[in-house]
Amino acid sequence: MKSFFQFLNEAQSQASMQANKLNLKSDGHGGWLDTRGKFVATTEDGKLKFVDKKKKKAEDETTAKRKAAPAKPETKTKKDIPQETGAERAKAGEADQTSGEPTETLTTAFGRFNPPTVGHGKLLAAAKKAAGGADLKIYPSRSQDPKKNPLDADMKISFMKKMFPDYSENIVNDDEMRSIFNVLTTASEQGYRNVNIVVGSDRQAEFENLAQKYNGELYDFDLIRVISAGVRDADAEGVEGMSASKMRKAVVDDDFDSFRRGTPKELDDGDTTALFNAVRQGMGAKKKKKEVAEMWEIAPKCDPRGLRDQYVSENIFKIGDIVENLNTGLIGEIIRRGTNHLICLTKENYMFKSWIHDVMEAVVNYPGPSGVPGSQREVGTDSHREYTMRMTGTLGIKNLINKYKKKK
DSSP, X not given: OOOHHHHHHHHHHHHHHHHHHTTOEEOSSSEXXXXXXXXXXXXXXXXXXXXXXXXXXXXHHXXXXXXXXXXXXXOOOGGGSOXXXXXXXXXHHXXXXXXXXXXXXXXXXXXXXXXXXXXXXXXXXXXXXXXXXXXXXXXXXXXXXXXXXXXXXXXXXXXXXXXXGGGTTTBOOOTTOOSHHHHHHHXXXXXXXXXXXXXXGGGHHHHHHHHHHTBTTTXXXXXXXXXXXXXXXXXXXXXXXXXXXXXXXXXXXXXXXXXXXXXXXXXXXXXXXXXXXXXXXXXXXXXXXXXXXXXXXXXXXXXXXXXXXXXXXXXXXXXXXXXXXXXXXXEEEEEEEOSSEEEEEXXXXXXXXXEGGGEEEXXXXXXXXXXXXXXXXXXXXXXXXXXXXXXXXXXOHHHHHHXXXXXX
């Protein structure tokens, strides 16, 4: 029979494991604090029990009003109730007639934008419309590799702000936002009650299933809505058919005219040339020479048959491989191979499904953030040498010199 202390230790261990997944810290008295130091949960029956955000907020507001209120009691009317900051209320908030509390909604979009294209402008416009004047945050992913993510996060965001100046303040450069889970967990910690996630129509079901699955466990929202930014057609001309895959293919083909058609008018010819060269440099492609990598590697949607042949032959995406979902940023180990999809498990034991054209081999040489600030990429500095070694997977300086030494 287990002793009382065994039960107690097991309960504390289970709560601690759950708290670690949510980046919560113990206050030493059975309570848990978020990254901002706010009390968010207690330990009950061996599990985390989150405080009622609605109730706590109402109590805090009541306490503050009592301190500031005059001695004479004041009768509240509907006009006195704080109004919602955004023009659009979430349905759940509208149905809550008892508290009169305004709905707090965050609208967000998470994506690679590598490179950013005129098609992404359609996504940002849809996100702005969904926000209706409330908070809007755009999170570009942090992944970087020569084949599918040639631009580092800092450079990518710099170009995005030039291409989409109307959304410059909404584009967030935060190296902690590496996956959609990071975005949702942070939003929950910040006190948002509802969240709108805006994605392309081809990714709506994937984000819907994933976001709803872990609500109440990783984060806690009253309402999660996954909103389509519109239908995407890879064969269409213009904005609807534009994609980052086509842009990378244009770079490999040294087709600047096609690349230019994929950028908005806000980006002048000089900046477009700079973006073209940055993508080419990031991919390691040489001018007017075909890229060594196969098309299915750099632009899988442009060569689905090549990708399929490699997958069926088990040359790629084997059981046990570590891969990253290009849409959500989640990284996990492949535990099952389907006909055209993979079932993966993160190190925190969260399961997700990905189509084979939506994943890449995870970059595991360097565990830190993808890319470094420009000041650390100055040629001749120690920081640039270290950055180069990380990007090439080189462990020692001698190995680095021999690896790139010219052969006579």
